[in-house]
Amino acid sequence: MASWSGLVRGAVLGAGLIMLVSACNSIGESKGNTSSASVTPTIAVDVPAGFDACKDIPQSVIQQEQLIKPDPDTADRPGGMKWRGCGWVQSDGYSPTIDMTNITLAMVRANKDFTVDEELTVGGRAALTSHVSGQDPHADCAINVEVKGGSLEISVDNPPSRRKSGNQHACEIAKRLAGQIVPAIPATL
Template sequence: MTPQANSRRLTILAVGAALALAGCGPSTDGDAKPNGSSSANPSIAPDVPAGYDPCTDIPQSVLDSENLRSKDKEDSNASGGVRWRGCAWIQTDGYAPVIRTTNLTVDMVRDKKFADAREYTINGRHAISTRQVDEHPEAVCTINVEMNGGSLEFFLSNPSSRKATGNLDTCELARKLAEKVVPTIPSNA
């Protein structure tokens, strides 16, 4: 298996782990089931935010500036109506991001009380970074940036074995990438 395929496999496994940690439990019909519910949890939008498709709307110049290659579609659904729509990339011998719109809001992510939660603003939009994978908290970081009806989610996998970025803080890498992408979201999205 090539290093690029190994990194992609790790990213997919990490995404699965994050989904499980995000409150989805076992299933009897093939779909993950939410673990419990929160009365403070607002109702979820029926679909991901409209007006921005990370697979087509992130400018090539932004992808090139981060040496992101090998785009793959990364859509998924969980029961309870949670949806993700977007794409994954790989940086040769560096981090691997999955950037997707989701109907999970920043408030919903905050309410999960994930480890190392940090809130800030990116290009005028509220954002939260969290470490949702307990097995490798230093190697995986998720940032959700506010959009109408949900958020734009940046999920970065950055194993320490990656020569180009493995020694760098994954949440800082995710934030720098988000700071390049978020200004490309239309103001009404």
């Protein structure tokens, strides 16, 4: 189950990455010069391996956050972007999608369709929270935590109408989840 915010986020990231790659390719082009070089951003071919965002989340986190109904989330977008993980729900609460992705923090920062809300460190790893520009970050927010070859992305959909969590900021929920999950990621990743 990919959350609606996750689908929007993926589509926006895809469009932004295609524009970024096109812009970088045109930087190296020069008319009449046969020695021009092309510069392209590097994206890993696949999501980082070594942490399964469906199976390796500590059971204590699932219980404490009352997460139920894990549903595999597998998304491939233009430009080679990939997400592998699971979407969850909290009955009458927020819905997180927890994925490993080959999207890097630099790619999120470079995408003008996103607003970076905060740069922080989670479990000794660089991280940032962001939301799709124009959307309410109180209701839809994601955190990307740096890993080799991409990031752990936790996207939280938390409409204000949710009885259990509607009064909480989606970015605060995402940061809390990241703080609980990151220690389970192998240090080599």
